Amino acid sequence: MSSASLPKGIHLTSSIPKGGEGIITAPGLEFLAILHRTFEGKRQELLKNREKVQAELDKGKPLTFLPETREIREAPAWRCAPPGPGLEDRRVEITGPTDRKMVINALNSGAKTFMADFEDSNSPTWSNLVLGQANLHDAIRRQIDFEINGKAYKLTDKPAVLLVRPRGWHLPEPRVLIDGVPLSGSLFDFGLYFFHNAAELIKRGHGPYFYLPKMEHHLEARLWNDVFCLATSHLGLKQGTIRATVLIETLPAAFQMEEILYELKEHSAGLNCGRWDYIFSFIKKQRAHKACVFPDRSDVTMTVPFMDAYVRLLIQTCHKRKVAAMGGMSAQIPIKNDPDANERAMSKVRADKLREVTAGHDGTWVAHPALVKIALDIFNEHMKGPNQYHIRREDVVVTDKQIADPSVPGKVTEQGVRDNVSAALSYCAAWISGNGCVPINYLMEDAATAEIARVQLWQWSKYGSKTDTGKTISPSYLQPIFSEESAKVSKLPGIDPHHVKIASEYMAQQVKAQWPSDFLTSDLLGYLEGVGTVGGQKKASL
Known part of the structure; x- marks a missing residue:
């Protein structure tokens, strides 16, 4: 695409990678410009609020459940939207970046869903982003099959349901300038995927489904909800077809789980324990406090007090509002040349998934296709229905201090x-x-x-x-x-x-x-x- 053919006010700092010409199009860029011009001011305002909260934490102000939203937390009646088609049973989800071979292998893995990732497992090079979008476009239309070195990669008849994780609100997309300002990475990833695929996904019986990362305030969820409503309206689609699962992976978000669900109520598909980023956020947010110094990373397990409190509250919150409470990632990969070491690693996976399903989670994450069956076997044995929304966990009482408890032995x-x-x-x-x-x-x-x-x-x-x-x-x-x-x-x-x-x-x-x-x-x-x-x-x- 020549600079002369670009929509007014839009500039690309890099040429379109070969294979991405059907993704970076004038109509698609015009759609991104509408999102940017409507929401960039609010995004910047919310990012400034993060700085304000951090400054208050550095001075010793504790995080708490928000008094101004008490009515939302205490109101018994409201519920989130029912699961989108294909999201009723999410007992095992596989995640990974969007290169062509990985997309096929993940969709064929036997997992219920595949979260295609433009965020933390993706290096956001221009080619990774644009060709990743092209790969998802082709996968949705069953046009992704290819052959390399004599080996054929082909989608099965019943691939996993597709979800997409855009980048967090904090990251820009500097290769796309709109009115001289870099586009939000979130809106680039979401906008191109939605523009090219939402109608096709609905036609095929599913919908545009997302995972939303790194949020620190329920008003950031409201911004996503506003984006969803505008995008759906602009393309002439039925409102409420989007579903989004929010990763609770920052310490401030742990105090606002119900508010986040409420803001995304029409579009919510639940919450996920983004546990590794949550540990990172716990340390970073409480950086000014020597009492929050942790021991070795390996000692910060899911059973330490602040992690256990966060998990119990997430399950209770989701089931109260009738949405999925998704468990965390098992990142193990097979150890091919050492059967004993491999069995020890897989035993850790089984123990982790057993802990999750018996706690009340509705599904879990794995990073490698070899772990899908292990996780499925555990969930199939202990979760007989499509989910565990009926496990209300009304026994759970989690306080502010428990969420922020820094005590970790080690x-x-x-x-x-x-x-x-x-x-x-x-x-x-x-x-x-x-x-x-x-x-x-x-x-x-x-x-x-x-x-x-x-x-x-x-x-x-x-x-x-x-x-x-x-x-x-x-x-x-x-x-x-x-x-x-x-x-x-x-x-x-x-x-x-x-x-x-x-x-x-x-x-x-x-x-x-x-x-x-x-x-x-x-x-x-x-x-x-x-x-x-x-x-x-x-x-x-x-």
Whole structure:
């Protein structure tokens, strides 16, 4: 598409990738411009509110259930919309990025649904985003089959139901400028998918279904609801065909679960325990408080007090309003050359899924097709109907203090420090290279793991935590570990040593900072293809 054929006020800083010409179209861009011009002001206002809340937390103001929305929480009568067609039974969901082979494998995995991810398991390179949209467009129309190296990839007759996760409200899409301003990444991902596929999905008996990440306030859910209503009206579709599941993966959102459901009432498909990002948010939001320093990442399990309280409240809240309470991710991947180690890993998966289904969850997440049957067997045995909305958990009483309880037993070990350094460097280097879904120590990791590692290293350094051997953690203590782990990571297959160097320098800056950055994905965005700036310096447009 030439610049002369672009709609007025729209500028692309990168050329359209081959294969994406049917996605980046003039009508599609006009639709994105309508969303941007209508909602960008509110988005910026809500992002400023996040800064205000963080400043209050830094000064010691505790998070609480909002007094001004007490009536919503206490009103017994309201309910969310019934499940959309195909979302009645979600007992196992598989997630992953949107490259063509992965989309086919995930849709064929035997899971009930597939969450195609433009967020934390996707590095938002221009080609990943545009070609990912093209892959979903083709999958919906059963036109995605292909062959490579003599192997055919073909959709089954009954693939999983498709859901899409756009990026969070905080991330821009700098390759699309509207009236000189970068478009919201959320609206780019949602808008293109909805514009090209909503009517087709409805025609085929399902609907446009979404997962919404990283929200910190119920008014951010209201903004999504307003976007849904305008988008549906603009395309002449029936209101209420969208369904959206919200990931409760920030500490502020845990205090506003009912309000979030209420704001999305006509479009809600429930809530999900985004547990790894929730740990990251817990540390980040309470960054000013030494009492909230955690031990090794491996010690922050689902059974520690603040995680247990959050899970119980989420299940109670969802079932009270008749929507799905989805469990969290099992990131294990098969260990092919060590049967004993593989069995230990799969035993952890079974225990995790048993805990979820017996607590009352209506479904769970896995990251690898090999885990689908394991999770299905557990849920099939213990969940006889399509969901567990009837398990009301009226026994649950969760207080403000329980949600924010920082007590986590465990130690900071030298191995735990080294594991965090290695995970952060490995992930950041891969992400800069264009890969947002990275196998690390037989776990399929996304940005959440690197974020936990990053803020823990900052936290330990900030407060001079001691390891179990008595060593004080500081930037000078960490520097040789960064060097040693950088050398190891640089030798891994598919890793660019230059990108490891960038990641190491970034992490070294982070552990010295007064406060950690909000998101590493925001910090490192400038290093991706076609973005235009790195460290404030203008890059040449592609």
